[in-house]
Amino acid sequence: MSGETVASIVVGEKDYTGLPITAVYSKVSNVYAVYCNPERVMVQFADDAELGSKQRLALAHLAPLRGEINGIIDGWRKSQWPWPWSDTSKAKRYDRRTADAMVVALQGDQMSAEALLRAVKVDLVEERTSIGRSSYIIYATICSILIFSVFALLSRGERIDDKTAFGVLTAEDSWWLATGIGCLGAMFSIAIGIRDRTIHTDLRTRDNIVDATLRIVIGAISAVVLLALFKSKIISFAIGENKFDIAAKGPEMVHFAFIVAFLAGFSERLVGDYLGTTVLKGYGNQAGLVPIAPLSTATIANQQKEANEQSPLGRPPPQPIDTGVNAGGVSDSDPDRDVDSCLCDVQLKPEEETDDDELPKATGGIEKAA
Numbered sequence: 406m407s408g409e410t411v412a413s414i415v416v417g418e419k420d421y422t423g424l425p426i427t428a429v430y431s432k433v434s435n436v437y438a439v440y441c442n443p444e445r446v447m448v449q450f451a452d453d454a455e456l457g458s459k460q461r462l463a464l465a466h467l468a469p470l471r472g473e474i475n476g477i478i479d480g481w482r483k484s485q486w487p488w489p490w491s492d493t494s495k496a497k498r499y500d501r502r503t504a505d506a507m508v509v510a511l512q513g514d515q516m517s518a519e520a521l522l523r524a525v526k527v528d529l530v531e532e533r534t535s536i537g538r539s540s541y542i543i544y545a546t547i548c549s550i551l552i553f554s555v556f557a558l559l560s561r562g563e564r565i566d567d568k569t570a571f572g573v574l575t576a577e578d579s580w581w582l583a584t585g586i587g588c589l590g591a592m593f594s595i596a597i598g599i600r601d602r603t604i605h606t607d608l609r610t611r612d613n614i615v616d617a618t619l620r621i622v623i624g625a626i627s628a629v630v631l632l633a634l635f636k637s638k639i640i641s642f643a644i645g646e647n648k649f650d651i652a653a654k655g656p657e658m659v660h661f662a663f664i665v666a667f668l669a670g671f672s673e674r675l676v677g678d679y680l681g682t683t684v685l686k687g688y689g690n691q692a693g694l695v696p697i698a699p700l701s702t703a704t705i706a707n708q709q710k711e712a713n714e715q716s717p718l719g720r721p722p723p724q725p726i727d728t729g730v731n732a733g734g735v736s737d738s739d740p741d742r743d744v745d746s747c748l749c750d751v752q753l754k755p756e757e758e759t760d761d762d763e764l765p766k767a768t769g770g771i772e773k774a775a
Contacts, residue, residue, distance in 0.1 A: 587627060
């Protein structure tokens with residue numbers, strides 16, 4: 406069967422999974438080969454069974470991270486867009502970086518390989534989020550146009566006496582323009598805060614569509630409600646002696662109504678921020694992407710001291726040699742090793758004894774009253 410040895414890994418041939426080999430990134434005769442098939446970056450381990458087992462063990466802890474990276478890239482490999490070359494070029498770029506990390510791991514530096522893979526994942530999520538952000542604006546724009554068009558069609562039969570520009574905004578029960586202006590305000594609010602807003606990657610398209618639509622609808626409804634509050638005179642607005650009455654006719658009131666409807670669209674940010682900090686809080690940082698500190702030169706040098714392509718795990722740490730001597734320096738074979746070393750029960754010779762008068766004077770303590 407093809408793909409069972411390192412030498413059989415050749416572009417155009419099939420690997421042991423039955424998929425064609427599309428690229429070979431690195432190859433060391435009989436030791437390993439890093440290549441790519443239409444689904445993922447693969448590793449062909451050493452022909453020698455013992456060395457191959459060591460290589461699998463050395464790369465085992467990287468498998469979950471490789472799986473996450475492959476899951477993010479996968480959609481680009483099978484792009485359904487009319488211009489698939491753009492997505493496939495991105496997939497090739499990240500596959501190349503993943504393969505480089507695998508080569509580093511096979512050479513015995515698994516710590517640096519993990520750091521490289523985490524950097525690949527961070528860059529992947531950032532690029533996917535950037536695409537999702539662009540799509541988010543498109544969804545919000547389409548939603549604004551649809552809402553504006555629907556209300557425009559519903560109000561076609563209304564008779565408007567005020568023929569001035571935007572005069573329909575202050576006409577009795579004419580809300581379609583207010584709704585459209587509210588959508589415009591919501592769009593403006595989204596554009597201002599898009600960089601600081603919680604946006605999912607383009608892998609979560611449905612969530613982005615729901616969030617964008619909800620914000621636009623909130624802006625449209627808020628414009629209608631706020632305009633109704635002014636027209637019903639439940640609330641009013643005045644600067645000095647100048648009082649603004651939306652129910653009155655005239656260019657000034659039309660412009661004021663326009664401003665009210667536009668600013669009402671910014672109310673989407675209140676609900677939007679609540680959604681971003683509460684409902685969608687768990688999706689802001691995809692999979693806990695925390696930048697890791699670079700490895701010190703000493704750490705890398707110590708790891709690479711014994712690890713190489715022939716020994717990817719490196720040599721095991723030296724085991725302590727049993728010398729038969731415990732931590733106190735007493736041999737385990739000493740028959741008196743369990744005897745207390747205190748001299749309280751030892752008979753001393755007369756010349757070894759010290760009279761009390763010759764003992765040094767004690768210091769400290771509490772002086773006893775005479």
